[in-house]
Amino acid sequence: MTPMDTFISLSIGLTGFKRGALAPDDDTHDIKSLYLKTFAERVTQATVDDILLWYRLIDKRVLGNTPDREERVVTVLFADKPEYELPCRKLLFLWYAGAWPTVVDTPASTHGQTFSEVISAESYTQGLVWRVMQSHPMGSTTYNYGYWANPPPPLSAYLENPV
Amino acid sequence: MTYRYRRSLMLSASAALIALGGCADSGVKPEPHDKLTRADIRSQAALPSLSWQIPLDVDVTQGNPNLQDLQDDFDLLSWQTFVAVNWPAGTNGNPNTGTTIGANLPTVWESWKESREVFLPGGAAPPAWGTDSPPPEVCKGMGDGTLNLTQVGKTPNVLDESAEPFETGPLIDQNGQYVRFAIMMNQDMFDRIVSDQLYSKAGQAAFNKPADFAQKQTPSNVGAIMIKSSWKVMGGNDDTSRFHTIKALVYTNPGEHEGVSASCKLQTMGLVGLHIVHKTKHAPQWVWSTFEHVDNAPSLGEPQSKPSYNFFKKNCTACLANEPPPRPWNPNASYTQPTQVVREIPLTDATQKLNAQYQALLRSANANSVWANYELISTQWPTKANNPIDPSGTPAPVFLANATLETYIQGKTSQGSSSCMGCHNNATMTNGMTSDFTYLLQRAQ
Numbered sequence: 001m002t003p004m005d006t007f008i009s010l011s012i013g014l015t016g017f018k019r020g021a022l023a024p025d026d027d028t029h030d031i032k033s034l035y036l037k038t039f040a041e042r043v044t045q046a047t048v049d050d051i052l053l054w055y056r057l058i059d060k061r062v063l064g065n066t067p068d069r070e071e072r073v074v075t076v077l078f079a080d081k082p083e084y085e086l087p088c089r090k091l092l093f094l095w096y097a098g099a100w101p102t103v104v105d106t107p108a109s110t111h112g113q114t115f116s117e118v119i120s121a122e123s124y125t126q127g128l129v130w131r132v133m134q135s136h137p138m139g140s141t142t143y144n145y146g147y148w149a150n151p152p153p154p155l156s157a158y159l160e161n162p163v
Numbered sequence: 164m165t166y167r168y169r170r171s172l173m174l175s176a177s178a179a180l181i182a183l184g185g186c187a188d189s190g191v192k193p194e195p196h197d198k199l200t201r202a203d204i205r206s207q208a209a210l211p212s213l214s215w216q217i218p219l220d221v222d223v224t225q226g227n228p229n230l231q232d233l234q235d236d237f238d239l240l241s242w243q244t245f246v247a248v249n250w251p252a253g254t255n256g257n258p259n260t261g262t263t264i265g266a267n268l269p270t271v272w273e274s275w276k277e278s279r280e281v282f283l284p285g286g287a288a289p290p291a292w293g294t295d296s297p298p299p300e301v302c303k304g305m306g307d308g309t310l311n312l313t314q315v316g317k318t319p320n321v322l323d324e325s326a327e328p329f330e331t332g333p334l335i336d337q338n339g340q341y342v343r344f345a346i347m348m349n350q351d352m353f354d355r356i357v358s359d360q361l362y363s364k365a366g367q368a369a370f371n372k373p374a375d376f377a378q379k380q381t382p383s384n385v386g387a388i389m390i391k392s393s394w395k396v397m398g399g400n401d402d403t404s405r406f407h408t409i410k411a412l413v414y415t416n417p418g419e420h421e422g423v424s425a426s427c428k429l430q431t432m433g434l435v436g437l438h439i440v441h442k443t444k445h446a447p448q449w450v451w452s453t454f455e456h457v458d459n460a461p462s463l464g465e466p467q468s469k470p471s472y473n474f475f476k477k478n479c480t481a482c483l484a485n486e487p488p489p490r491p492w493n494p495n496a497s498y499t500q501p502t503q504v505v506r507e508i509p510l511t512d513a514t515q516k517l518n519a520q521y522q523a524l525l526r527s528a529n530a531n532s533v534w535a536n537y538e539l540i541s542t543q544w545p546t547k548a549n550n551p552i553d554p555s556g557t558p559a560p561v562f563l564a565n566a567t568l569e570t571y572i573q574g575k576t577s578q579g580s581s582s583c584m585g586c587h588n589n590a591t592m593t594n595g596m597t598s599d600f601t602y603l604l605q606r607a608q
Contacts, residue, residue, distance in 0.1 A: 026230045026546035028559040125577050131552070140577045142553040144588045144597050157551040 001059075006052040007036050009059065013070030014092045015128060017159050022095070024162040031126045035094055038119055042100055043087040051077075051084050096132075098123030131158035210524050211243060215250040215258035215271070217385045218243045220443040221450070221544070230546070230559060231513065237542040238514055241452035242521045244439050248272040248390065249407070249534055256293070265529025267407055272390045275347040279323055281356060282606035286363025292350050299323070302412045302427035320345065322394055322432065323414040325494045328586070331571035332487020336473055338399040339498035342567060343413055343432065345392050346603065352376060352387035356604075364593045364607050373597040374604060376442050386442050387449075389601060393436035393567040395473060406433030406456065407533045415494045423493050435459055435473055436567035437537070440583070442599075448556035449600050451543040451583035453565040457536050460566050462509035474504035474566065487571055506540075506566045507573035514539055540565060543583045555588040 001009070008023045011032070015022070023032050040048045058076045062069060078085045086103075093101045099116035106112050118124050125140045134152035136143065142163055221240045225232050249270045253259040256274030280296040281289045290296055297303070298321050322343035325333050334342040348356075355376050360366030367374075376387035394411065397403050408431050415426040436459070439452040460475045461467045467477055476482055482503035493499075510518070518538045525535040543563045545556025564573040564581035574580040587600040598604040 024547070024557075026233065026557075026559060028230070028546055028557060028561050121577055122575075142555045142557075142585070142588065144554050145591050146595060146597065153551040161550050161552050162547065162557050163550075163553050 001056060003049075003052055004032065004036060006056055006059075007039075008032060009070050010052065010055050010074065010088070011035075011091070011095060013072075013074035014088060015095050016071070017095075017128060017131075020160045021128075021131070021158070021162060027162070029122060029126055029162075031123060034119065034123060035091070038094060038100060039087075039091050043090070047084075047087060051081075051087065054081055054084065094119070094123075096128045098125070098127035126163070131163070134158055210520055211239075213246050213264055213524060213528055214243070215247055215260055215264075216382070217247040217388070217441075219380045219382075219385055220445055233544075233546075234511075234542070234559060235513055235517070237450065237544045238517050238539055240450065241439070241454075241539050241542045242517065244441060244452060245437070245454055245537070245539070246521075246525075246534070248388070248439060263528050264534055265525065265532040267533050269409070270407070272347055272349070272388075273320060273409065275349050275390070276353045277321065277323075278346045278348070278603055278606055279321065281348070281353065281362055282603070282608060283362070284608055286365055286608050288360075289353075289357065289362055292353055298412050299414050299416075299425070299427065301425045302414055305412055305427050305429045320409060320411045321414050322411050323416050324419065325415070326419050326492075327568065327570060328572065328581075333492050333494065333499075334393070334474065334504070334567055334570050335488055335499045335502045336395045337471070337476060337501045338396065338401070339501055340396040340398065341494040341496075341499065342435065343394050343396075343411075343494075344568070345394070347390045347392070348603070349385070349388040351378060351384055352389065355387065361592065361604055362607055367592045367594050367596075367604065367607055370592075371594075371596075374592060374599045374601075376599050376601075377447060378442075380444055386444075388442075389438075389440040389603070391438040391440075391568060392434060393565070394432035395435050397431040397433050400471070401433065401473075403431065403433065404531070405458065405533065405536045406435075407537075408433050420492045420494070422491060423495060426495050434537075436565045438565060438568060438583075440600075445548060446545055446556075447548055448545040448554075448558070448584045448588070451563065453540045453542075453563060453568070453583075454537050455540055455565060455567060457538050460504040460506050462506040465509055472504075474502055474570075476501065476503060479503060485571055485573065502570065504566050504570055508560075508562060508564070508575070510538070510540060514541055545584065555582075555584045558582060558584040561585075 008019060011022055012019060055073060055077055058080065059073050062073050062076065090101050097116060099118045102115045104113050104115065125137050127137065130137050134155060218240055221236050223233065223236050246264055250258040250264050251262050251266065251268040252271045252274055256271065258271050283289060302321065322345050324344040325341045327334065336342060355378065356362050359370050361370060361374055378384065378386055380386045397406065397408060410429060411432045413428045413430045413432070415423060417423050417425045435456045437454045440449050442449045456473060458469055459473050461472065471477070484503050484505040488500050488502065522535040525532040541560055541563050543558050543560060546559045547553065547557040550557050562575050562580050562582050566573065569581035572579065572581045587602065590598045590600055590602045592598045592604045593607050
């Protein structure tokens with residue numbers, strides 16, 4: 001597995017989206033490369049290398065090629081290496097929001113606040129949150145005129161297909 | 164159906180030889196692109212011969228193609244189509260199969276129907292294919308014996324538009340003259356508009372469903388094709404031998420700009436831009452090919468290698484790039500400040516390679532071929548034509564602009580920069596129903 005292959009498997013386990021949505025064969029946006037780069041810049045390359053290494057090692061131990069395989073690998077990863085959970089949660093935020101989160105701990109009852117920085121115009125439109133909503137980002141849509149008169153495609157279509 | 168799953172049964176002979184040559188030791192036949200890119204393979208193989216036949220669809224000759232392989236195949240389709248539609252026309256407007264492309268002769272597409280001939284006042288039915296339409300009243304008596312057009316038995320082409328999409332502004336050449344535009348359609352598209360009566364508002368209302376130009380393709384029925392062209396007035400220091408030129412009635416439409424009066428001139432015009440849009444079996448979002456004259460403008464960040472440009476002044480520190488002229492816009496003005504055009508997305512290396520190959524092939528057929536002075540900018544095509552969550556087909560490349568046709572909306576800003584399929588995905592008829600990626604049907608009266 002290349003680092004990108006591992007990164008995508010990890011991301012599938014984190015997000016619940018299929019490979020066809022995160023890394024389609026004909027990947028016109030290639031947002032995954034921006035996200036891997038951002039991940040390394042924000043949590044350090046060494047940490048990313050370690051996370052991906054541990055993911056690959058655990059992947060070899062996990063049996064069965066069931067649809068939830070990546071999710072099971074992630075579950076074991078966090079059990080074995082709990083220190084990787086926070087950076088992976090930030091990566092999860094990045095995939096969904098197209099933004100990198102900074103969590104600031106405060107004594108308030110909410111135990112902190114999350115500030116986020118949108119990485120790029122494209123990361124904004126490629127955020128997975130829009131697909132979970134079966135919708136589109138404000139100011140950008142691939143639907144055609146009059147789409148609002150029809151029900152959206154099923155959620156499964158959004159989980160499997162690129163936009 | 165994606166192109167990934169559409170396999171050609173046969174590799175080209177040269178590609179197969181290359182692939183087999185590379186696997187003689189292992190006995191395992193690797194996919195060609197494991198070793199060589201599609202562009203590499205093509206650079207070692209002969210291009211298809213120049214032909215008047217419009218290809219029906221892309222030919223994916225490589226197993227397991229990646230995105231670049233497919234882009235290369237679509238770029239090849241674009242060039243084949245460019246050659247075919249620019250093939251010299253015979254007296255009936257069909258390709259003259261007894262000659263080859265090269266000389267500055269009337270082309271096949273120049274005998275197609277102009278939009279103004281199809282969407283008539285009062286929603287009248289357009290004259291049958293092959294029947295001339297009279298020019299605008301103000302153009303009558305301006306001349307009807309143009310070199311190009313008498314040969315195809317047609318009244319002179321009328322260039323009746325000077326505005327770019329979304330009223331972003333006119334394009335002004337280095338001689339201070341407005342660039343003019345025309346939109347043409349082939350007979351397969353025209354016939355569908357007529358049979359479905361989409362040429363009038365009333366007809367569209369009666370049709371009462373989304374327009375659909377899909378049709379069974381045969382060698383004699385290539386499917387719907389639209390061509391949008393841009394032309395500059397030949398003048399100043401322009402070298403007409405470098406352009407495909409026509410004599411055209413340049414009509415200033417008073418409806419385009421407020422306060423502008425109708426006028427008409429018979430002028431020699433040089434082709435500077437060409438969109439070719441083809442609805443193929445595997446591209447319901449159409450295939451969008453765009454070409455420009457090689458002297459139009461430099462690309463951002465690249466050397467200004469030409470002695471001069473059609474739409475760019477070298478060493479001009481005061482010129483603002485890609486800024487439209489200030490209003491009011493008046494195509495009748497004798498001189499308007501030229502537009503300083505820069506191509507914001509440079510051509511890819513693969514497309515440049517293919518351009519060089521095709522330009523050499525065209526020069527081998529005719530050393531003075533004007534067509535060797537044109538270049539493919541890129542081809543936009545649907546990577547996932549039947550994507551249930553993206554009716555635009557998830558286009559590649561994401562953005563595409565012709566510097567003469569979308570001068571002011573170049574770039575890579577979502578919903579703001581030019582994307583043929585992304586924009587035309589929103590096109591509708593006059594009744595609000597989708598119009599199958601063409602805004603032409605909005606012109607119905």
